[in-house]
Amino acid sequence: xxxxAEGNVRSVRAYVRSRGRAPRGLxxxxxxxxxxxxxxxxxxxxxxxxxTGLAGPVDPARMSAGAALVALALAGFLFAAxxxxxxxxxxxxxxxxxxxxxxxxxxxxxxxxxxxxxxxVAGAALGLGxxxxxxAPDQLVWxxxxxxxxxxxxxxxxxxxxxxxxxxxxxxxWLTAAMVALLxxxxxxxxxxxxxxxxxAASAPLTTVAASASTAAVVSALLVRRAWASLDRIPTRILxxxxxxxGHVADAAVGLDPGALTWIAEENHWRARTLRSRRWPSxxxxxxxxxxxxxxxxxxxxxxxxxxxxxxxxxxxAQAGAGPAASGAVVLAGALxxxxxxxxxxxxxxxxxxxxxxxxxxxxxxxxARALLPMVLSGxxxxxxxxxxxxxxxxxxxxxGAWASVGTAVPGAWSVGTAGLSAFSGGWWLFxxxxxxxxAAGALRMAGRGPVDHSMPVIDTPGGAIxxxxxxxxxxxxxxxVLGCLPAIAALLSPPGALGWFLAAQGxxxxxxxxxxxxxxxxxxxx
Amino acid sequence: MYDSIINVHDxxxxxxxxPVLRGMELTVSAGEIVAVVGPNGSGKSTLLRCLAGLQPxxxxxxxxxxxxxxxxxxxxxxxxxxxxxxxxxxGLTAREHLELVGAVHARARMTVESALEEFALVERADxxxxxxxxxxxxxxxxxxxxxxxxxxLLLDEPERGLDAEFRARLAGLLGEYAAEGGTVVxxxxxxxxxxxxxxxxxxxxxx
Numbered sequence: 227x228x229x230x231a232e233g234n235v236r237s238v239r240a241y242v243r244s245r246g247r248a249p250r251g252l253x254x255x256x257x258x259x260x261x262x263x264x265x266x267x268x269x270x271x272x273x274x275x276x277x278t279g280l281a282g283p284v285d286p287a288r289m290s291a292g293a294a295l296v297a298l299a300l301a302g303f304l305f306a307a308x309x310x311x312x313x314x315x316x317x318x319x320x321x322x323x324x325x326x327x328x329x330x331x332x333x334x335x336x337x338x339x340x341x342x343x344x345x346x347v348a349g350a351a352l353g354l355g356x357x358x359x360x361x362a363p364d365q366l367v368w369x370x371x372x373x374x375x376x377x378x379x380x381x382x383x384x385x386x387x388x389x390x391x392x393x394x395x396x397x398x399x400w401l402t403a404a405m406v407a408l409l410x411x412x413x414x415x416x417x418x419x420x421x422x423x424x425x426x427a428a429s430a431p432l433t434t435v436a437a438s439a440s441t442a443a444v445v446s447a448l449l450v451r452r453a454w455a456s457l458d459r460i461p462t463r464i465l466x467x468x469x470x471x472x473g474h475v476a477d478a479a480v481g482l483d484p485g486a487l488t489w490i491a492e493e494n495h496w497r498a499r500t501l502r503s504r505r506w507p508s509x510x511x512x513x514x515x516x517x518x519x520x521x522x523x524x525x526x527x528x529x530x531x532x533x534x535x536x537x538x539x540x541x542x543x544a545q546a547g548a549g550p551a552a553s554g555a556v557v558l559a560g561a562l563x564x565x566x567x568x569x570x571x572x573x574x575x576x577x578x579x580x581x582x583x584x585x586x587x588x589x590x591x592x593x594x595a596r597a598l599l600p601m602v603l604s605g606x607x608x609x610x611x612x613x614x615x616x617x618x619x620x621x622x623x624x625x626x627g628a629w630a631s632v633g634t635a636v637p638g639a640w641s642v643g644t645a646g647l648s649a650f651s652g653g654w655w656l657f658x659x660x661x662x663x664x665x666a667a668g669a670l671r672m673a674g675r676g677p678v679d680h681s682m683p684v685i686d687t688p689g690g691a692i693x694x695x696x697x698x699x700x701x702x703x704x705x706x707x708v709l710g711c712l713p714a715i716a717a718l719l720s721p722p723g724a725l726g727w728f729l730a731a732q733g734x735x736x737x738x739x740x741x742x743x744x745x746x747x748x749x750x751x752x753x
Numbered sequence: 754m755y756d757s758i759i760n761v762h763d764x765x766x767x768x769x770x771x772p773v774l775r776g777m778e779l780t781v782s783a784g785e786i787v788a789v790v791g792p793n794g795s796g797k798s799t800l801l802r803c804l805a806g807l808q809p810x811x812x813x814x815x816x817x818x819x820x821x822x823x824x825x826x827x828x829x830x831x832x833x834x835x836x837x838x839x840x841x842x843x844g845l846t847a848r849e850h851l852e853l854v855g856a857v858h859a860r861a862r863m864t865v866e867s868a869l870e871e872f873a874l875v876e877r878a879d880x881x882x883x884x885x886x887x888x889x890x891x892x893x894x895x896x897x898x899x900x901x902x903x904x905x906l907l908l909d910e911p912e913r914g915l916d917a918e919f920r921a922r923l924a925g926l927l928g929e930y931a932a933e934g935g936t937v938v939x940x941x942x943x944x945x946x947x948x949x950x951x952x953x954x955x956x957x958x959x960x
Binding site: 505508517518585 | 829833835836844845848853856880901
């Protein structure tokens with residue numbers, strides 16, 4: 227039965243291939259091989275430089291934050307795998323081959339192989355990250371190998387867990403538990419509680435590293451085996467749903483219309499939710515229209531909690547060694563992303579104005595009312611993030627003072643770890659509310675942009691061709707936010723002694739940016 | 754006031770080089786119900802888009818309320834357009850969509866409760882529109898268009914997805930709207946709806 231079914235899958239795929247593009251010839255293989263060789267040649271030197279730089283002990287002040295980032299990266303990988311499916315087929319295969327008597331496991335085998343390859347690449351990156359966090363006091367090659375095996379095992383095992391989660395609810399529970407455990411681990415690491423454990427792990431003898439890597443590889447292999455066996459137990463409706471979703475995502479990617487992804491994500495989320503209607507508050511018309519964004523946000527407390535939790539990321543990055551400019555850039559980018567989460571009503575009306583024409587509110591008042599939520603969100607987020615950096619800076623400076631008071635030289639590693647933070651001592655949090663109007667204007671401009679304009683010219687540069695359409699699309703919104711936050715950016719690039727003038731200038735810049743944008747965009751149209 | 758709500762004179766529209774409307778003439782008075790009828794591709798939807806200011810004319814003149822239609826807030830306060838299915842706001846229920854429309858317009862034509870009853874949506878009021886059937890979503894869109902106050906209602910195939918019983922009820926609802934002084938222009942293939950209206954054809958031949 228199996229061999230016959232396998233033969234069927236092969237013959238069906240061969241038939242589809244024969245009707246599609248021409249089979250890969252010698253020239254195609256040569257081009258692929260040459261491309262790979264070029265990639266290795268280009269990446270070889272920087273990668274070997276990075277690897278050589280990993281030799282030696284790591285700054286202990288950065289170890290905790292680095293471990294937290296690695297844990298967050300793995301949790302993010304698992305979350306992405308679960309969101310994607312991860313087992314899915316192309317829309318055509320899902321329509322024609324899934325609902326057929328073909329052997330399901332053989333049909334999904336190709337997807338399984340792709341998933342393993344993706345997990346191996348992600349795991350290698352994780353392993354490198356792990357080594358960068360823990361360092362290699364001796365035997366760089368063996369420690370690198372151990373870290374790679376650990377990283378790949380974690381990613382492949384995690385991917386197998388996600389596949390098992392598709393097939394059964396109990397495995398879904400274990401997948402969620404793994405993600406929660408990684409988040410807890412990140413919090414514990416960033417709080418400094420795991421410093422001793424990390425120090426022990428960093429100086430572990432090679433035999434311990436080998437034993438850990440072997441155990442992880444065995445557990446991962448067992449999970450992969452179970453996941454492979456479960457491929458034919460994944461319910462068809464789940465495969466159809468993930469394949470359809472993947473088809474939409476592929477369409478959006480091929481058409482370079484990332485806005486479509488927002489539609490897909492929102493629609494899928496709300497379709498699955500059970501809601502209870504609540505009375506609309508009695509507000510002036512523009513505010514009544516904008517109220518939907520507030521209500522939508524209140525209905526997603528998980529997203530709100532995740533956004534609040536993410537306000538701690540700049541502190542983690544600063545502790546991991548990021549300079550004030552990089553930490554500040556993360557604060558502004560994060561606040562802009564949070565502001566963008568509060569403008570979906572404007573995005574919806576831009577993409578399909580039919581409902582806004584029925585509502586019939588003027589564009590300018592609607593824009594002004596819709597700026598309130600992104601202002602509140604981005605202002606609160608930036609204030610939280612900057613306050614976190616200021617508090618951490620105060621604690622770091624207090625630590626330096628303690629070293630000095632006992633008459634001991636400050637360890638170099640400690641001073642390096644706190645250098646990025648110390649720039650944030652003082653009233654930096656005041657920038658939070660002051661950058662909010664500019665970020666809200668940027669978020670509204672992002673919501674108002676159309677699909678990518680593919681008719682824009684492609685510029686040839688020595689580094690390769692640059693399509694200006696996607697570039698302009700990506701810059702729309704961020705440009706206005708950067709313009710409106712210029713005083714804050716200037717202060718971050720060269721932290722001044724006194725912030726007063728920068729704060730005053732930021733207040734004026736922010737307000738002018740929002741008012742100017744609402745005025746310019748609001749000429750007459752309905753929302 | 755205006756002599757007539759809509760004046761279309763010698764309207765010509767080309768789409769992609771193909772003539773869709775040629776020398777169209779149309780005058781609609783307040784309180785009238787006009788059904789634009791004709792086979793697929795005869796230009797019914799194009800005419801409605803011209804009346805809504807969403808389709809530029811190659812030549813000729815379109816005046817709505819005495820001026821050229823413009824896609825601005827002042828125009829949409831007077832005109833309610835229902836064409837293709839609108840993009841429903843994510844995360845809002847059917848009832849909340851109607852509440853939103855009612856909250857924005859100071860003098861709604863009916864309460865949200867009565868709209869839900871009139872359009873047989875009471876039992877699905879807490880559903881997000883995407884979880885409604887095609888006909889229920891069309892009823893919700895019609896409810897939103899008829900709940901808000903307007904002087905002109907432009908409907909493109911309002912019978913889409915509706916069962917026979919509700920089509921008959923819709924004819925009654927449009928009659929009530931016109932009796933209050935409102936004007937209706939609709940493109941339709943439904944004989945029942947067209948029978949209660951003055952019928953015009955985009956090609957100039959009255960059906």
